Amino acid sequence: MENRKKGRVMSGIRSTGFLHLGNYFGAIRNYVRMQEEYDCFFMVADIHSLTTHPDTKELKPNVHRVLAENIACGLDPEKVALYCQSHIYETAELYLYLNMLAYKGELEKTTTFKDKVRQHPENVNAGLLTYPVLQAADILLHQASYVPVGKDQEQHLEMCRNFANRFNHRYGEVFPEPYAFNFGEDLVKVPGLDGSGKMSKSENQNATIFLADEDEVIRKKVMKAKTDAGPSEPNMPMPDYIENIFNLMKLVSTPDVLAKFQHDYNQAIIRYGDMKKQLADDMVAFIAPIREKSEAIRNNESYLRNIMEMGAEKARKSARLTMEKVRTVMGLKYY
């Protein structure tokens, strides 16, 4: 990829679960903007999924869906390296070397590890413990400096910087320090439809709009969003669950639609039924084209195969260059 770009971006996309509106506004939209200005590597983290999902039956449809959804949202496989983690064998090699620089104590202290231990005490495997090491290998393999991720990944990135620095000190400068990075303003939080928390795949499914949801499902979910009898007098403070509906409207509706309902709220003449119907219409208009495009891609196996091959080729090229340097500075060259 060209050098005129501003720097290297790398991120991993989980292959478990369906993408939802929160993923779209929180992550994918960011990737789509970055692809114009940065040299981007976006990877489906299929190996990582084995730490918690050892059954591989669902892997293929999941990987296909995640690729299709990301492309449908605007990620361009011509502009970025879009690839699967398991296709890049160099990842496993770097992961192995980094494991010697990762300490049991720091791995056990990781918040995500402790959470998983609590949730699945019957499957505390070494892959789970070294999850952040594998993630560091993903990033460092491309000598990336920018990693578009949410807050929940901060600790993993800090560990990645530690591994990179330890490597550089022990063997020689190879890796830049990668930092969390997002485009422009603060990331938008996408609230759920049940008045509490944000959209997430693990929490209340009815509060979350998935990119694969059919029109009727979207309408039903939106119409069920929590409201009340409405403000009893003008300019009353807004309860959280009503503010959430306005915030969702900000994402998918036009500014004048939003302004009309804000006006109605402030005048205490708002009709929440009308507002939700409008939001449902706008949500359907937003999601339907993405869903349809994604379905078409998902059903086109030869296209998906081409995309994966093209992405893997780009990623391998960069991985090989890095691993050459790594083996050299480590002294793993005997002739």
Ligand code: TRP
């Ligand atoms: N751990 C990340 C998540 O749970 C996914 C991931 C895997 C990742 N490898 C990565 C993110 C490399 C950024 C960079 O969402």
